[in-house]
Amino acid sequence: MTTDQLQVRVNGRLVTVLAGTVVAAAIARAGVAWSRHSVIGQPRGALCGMGVCMECRVMIDGQPQARSCLILCVEGMEVVTDE
């Protein structure tokens, strides 16, 4: 791992990403296609990419409903989808 790389956990799985990667992108890189399931159980992922639609919301370090498209990955971050 180089200095501009860092590691986060997505649903317990370790993912290495470049510094400057947002959490939504780390989720995609972890091979998880969605961030949440809707009221009727449909899988949903990032839509607007700019903090408006709230589809990408996940649990980040115990904080629920975080907009994963607006939050940069930090070393050791714990991300949980379908929180």
Add this chain to the structure above:
Amino acid sequence: MNDSAFDVVVVGGGPAGLGAACAAAESGSAVGLLDDTPWLGGQIWRGQELKPANREARRWLTRFGDSGATLLRGASVVAAPHPGLLLAEQNQRPCQVRWQRLILATGARELFLPFPGWTLPGIMGPGGLLALAKHGWPVNGRRVLLAGSGPLLLAAAESLSRQGANVVSILEQAPWRKVMAFGLALAAHHKLWQGIQLKLRLLGVPYCCGAWPIRAEGNDQVRRVTLTDGQRTWVEECDLFACGFGLVPNVELPLALGCELAAGFVRVDSRQATSVPHVYAAGEPTGIAGAGSALVQGLIAGYAAAGQAAKAEALFAERDGWHRFRAALARAFALRLELKTLAADDTLLCRCEDVSLGHARQFNDWRDAKLQSRCGMGACQGRVCGAAAKVILGWEAVSVRPPVLPALVSSLISQPQPRPEQSSSDPRASSKRP
């Protein structure tokens, strides 16, 4: 609670906000700029702060850095409880920001229209995918299909190709003759449009006008999209489907402050002043015209707010030139009627509360639908389905209640009451209107 006060507060760090902050700060005002993202530059210049590639963006980011303005990064405005005060959240903590003059540069979001399958993961806005790709979303080697409307489709395709995406095709809903006329009119002033088209031709990406999506399919993510030109239909396979039908202005905060709208945009006078004293607006909330227009509007608003009337006036002609561009853009990429009937009765309109179009359309208007079906009452507060309902059902679907974004309970209970000693510094009490 963090409390700060400025002569001029700017909301939004895109071209309009940067222009406004620079103009006001360079004129000697104490300026605070709030942006709800961790980076500066708005959506159009996203990523430029980390890796400057665009000369214009670099110039303005540097100028902002030298201007003396204070940046409140990652600060989302959640409410405007009374004139002169914004309530925001920064790093999950509430903060109060006091202003004498306020400049709203809240930008725009993409217009998403429902069609069967539009909620599948892997379907996102062209601008959204572009933004995420700049922040690590994997596009290299992925088959990306683009559809919808507007120049953003071409810009996104060009940038995504450069990042290694395999751009399958670009489908523009507007007919070829309108797009051509726009390109020709634009080419007289700007090389940008031609340049992008040329690059895409070199990359071998088909740009197909007068075509639009009618259905997307896949199990847990999008795999296939059915397209039509009104005569025939065909299917494209893809890993990512970037689909957006142009831009919608972010007018929630202006509305919360009481700013009047005209035809869906914030009404401003020649100095970019809104109908609310000491509140200005610049950029996309006043009309969709892109970064160049936003910059000059921002500068005018910044100079006007700082009391530099002559400097503001010197930019009026340039700004008015962009108004002509704005009108040409709206004409060329006007949405075709067929797009209103893409969604079936069982297609979801509201993605937050999973309300189908068939259910929502039983009601008389937006308010009725909200009260009785929860349409538009979820996490995005109708920002996605409200814009769609306006196109499909003709509903005036903008309504704002505080907080303008989902807020921490701690922010709401910290909401201050107007203080009596404020009346002397209350902007409304000032005799002259800037």
